[in-house]
Amino acid sequence: MILEFNKIIRERYNLTRTENVIFDYLIDIIMTTPLLAFNDKGIYCAIADVYLDPWKPVTNAIITHGHADHSRWGHKNYITHKTNVPIILHRLGEINVSGVEWNETFTINNVKFSLHPAGHIIGSSQVRVEHKGEVWVFTGDYKTEDDGISVPYEVVKCDTFITECTFGLPAFKWTPQAEVMENINNWWLENQAEGKTSILFGYSLGKAQRLLKYLNPEIGQIYTHGSIENMTNVLRPMVEFPKTTLITRETKKEELLGNIVLAPPSAHGGTWIRKMTPFVTGSASGWMAFRGARRRRAVDKGFVLSDHCDWYSLLDSIKATGAEKVICTHGYTDIFSKYLRELGYDARTEKTQYEGELSEIDKTEE
């Protein structure tokens, strides 16, 4: 298209020497503009005028998943996977959103877009962008382990792979979910034997439901903090979860004893928790792999459970895409991309405002 345009202009007008130089320069800029570029608003596809997970208000936004650092308020049009629609409607209120299926291609100004499962949380997608045979994939956040509630991560072949690397250090190596959940249920049993309430912290969208799904309801009752109860109710039509009881002002602390409470990390240390004495606290996050992180968070027990890839699954999934170019968006980006370059990839880092799992530990939830 650009080359045709170039021809037409030059045939129709007799450009001066200076005009020629300027025009060549402009054509060159257009020709070398990447399919996806990083600007101060987000990841931008100029040809289609579409942003992926923008962090400032834009006209058209394709949203990978419902976490606050990826789906922000204020865009004119939202496009996301249909299972994510109820989630972002719940979080963002009245917005103009359309839902698409996995693998369903929609074309905007000759650019083909499609969403593919990212396995991060329910409704989380990777975005595939294709133009003139060139394919880019943006992962958003992802994990390769099948958690049994979100549709498992799918390998999408591409030329350029824009990946998160929240846990892009060889120190991160996850144990299988079944093992971690067994530990969590055993911990609950131990606390119950001592007549204490177990309080388990997990992000209210994603982690909390993953924990809930595999808590053993035969041990006792599962109580929830309001933000988790509300989000779980949004997801109940899509996934079967054990019964939960919302904690209200009327809930007596005696009835909590021996039972488990699911709470967002931000509730830690607050009066809401203090009223539940005697209790034991636990946190489920990838950061719990570090002793220092657990101590800083001052929880009694840390369970290493993450909705992101560990080091090994990051490397495996990058390899599986067949991509030659890799762009790292958030996490240990500098270290990870340096290592990828040593492996022979054309890898670099781009600055974004995504936070990965950071929000689960060092910041309070919105």
Add this chain to the structure above:
Amino acid sequence: MRNFADLIKTLDSTNKTTIKVAALTTYFKQASPEDKVWTIAILSHRRPPRPVNTTLLRLWANELANIPMWLFEESYHIVGDLAETIALIIPTTKEHSDKSLTEYLEEIIALKKKPEEEKKAYLQQNWLALNYYERFVFTKLITGSFRIGVSQKLMTRALSKAEDVDEDVLAYKLMGNWDPNKITFQELILDEKSSDYLSKPYPFYLAYPIEGDVENLGKVEEWSIEHKWDGIRSQTIIREDEIFVWSRGEELVTDKYPEFQAFLGVIPNGTVIDAEILAFSNGEIGTFNDLQKRIGRKTVSAKLLESNPVILKAYDILEWEGRDIRNETYEFRRKLLEQLYEAVKETKIPFSISERATIASWDEVASERMLAREKRSEGLMIKRTNSTYQVGRKKGDWWKWKLEPLVIDAVLTYAMRGSGRRSNLFTDYTFALWQENEAGEKELVTFAKAYSGLTDAEFRKVDDFIKKNTVEKFGPVRSVTPQLVFEIGFEGIAFSKRHKSGVATRFPRILRWRLDKKIADANTIEDLKSMII
């Protein structure tokens, strides 16, 4: 090893003292006597000598992880602990090990003399045979101490519960220079008479900082006032014509202070003195900085003895004529000490006494405290005249009333990742003050490092600032755009040739974040120097 690793895991994963004591008690009840001795040794920081240096340790661990060395180093900076990094990056296998803690420690001790090839094979084989947490504990045994929030006091309490031996008696038994490789549990804990009685110190009695108004302590006549000297708290033992000097950290430091050998034959056998070691030249007490030159040296040259002499300034006497007099009143003990001093003061041995202030009111106590900086002390000690010499830090009878710290406003210029619970956060800061250079321009000159004093929430905010305002990275250190001003407090100050600023400060720490100040408002090096008396 499994039981010990489980114990460390439990201790490490709770902040509750009751849970820690319970876990230790359970462990002591079921562990073998040999493992118990080693556990006590390790938790009281008596680890075997390091058989392998950390450079080799990194190299060999990295070989198993099969990653580039720089990636190992980056991981280490972020994890903040070498043993933990090694444990994390080495793959876990299906193997397991049934060796006991004692077996491991005996192997580690024997390892020191082995050729390098054997060391490497031993470490790699065991790393692969242990699970993640055991691997961490095993590596910690080689690299250093466990910082898991278990004080000697806490361990003693648990041991006392498990063995039904009085806590204070235990504290005494555990002091001093015993070798876990040679002593049995029977000898260390259960036997009535200890084999190395000769050098054995008493547990130190430590004071609490005073709370609230000093007048709340009641009648001033019931208290004895002296200065809190700024040197090394020590215990000097003279028994059977031998002298032993212990530091507060339970380190035997006799060899560092050869001038105290002169006490032999002057101060009678069967005497134990609680005192402060102070720098002392030309009849004047020196600064802690002067003393530092003596602390750092392993061997003391005649030249250093000449240029940096020390003195023992006595506070208290714990043993007299071979009798433990800790249960006598402070007044009684002080009288003995004063008599001793009177008897020996003409002999020119480097021994003096910490004078008691004559005071008639709390107002006079307050005025005396104001003289502390001039007298080169940290403040006052306030001791109840009828108090016994107790064990450890106890409230009620001994109080310290330190001077308010000196303060200065400084600019944050460098930051480093913290370790332990602060790993992965930038919490270790370098601060600078203004100084005019030769061209007459103002520039920031580093004067102190500090890494305590902010709340966790403040640390997170500063960490966030550092990550966004990094100018350059040097390994774990980052230079930061000068923008944040902090109030830095410190206990003492002296000229120093070793420091770029020309000044050394003692115990610098962050008092508060001056959000109201711009970097132009920060103090100058001249302001700092004007504080030196």
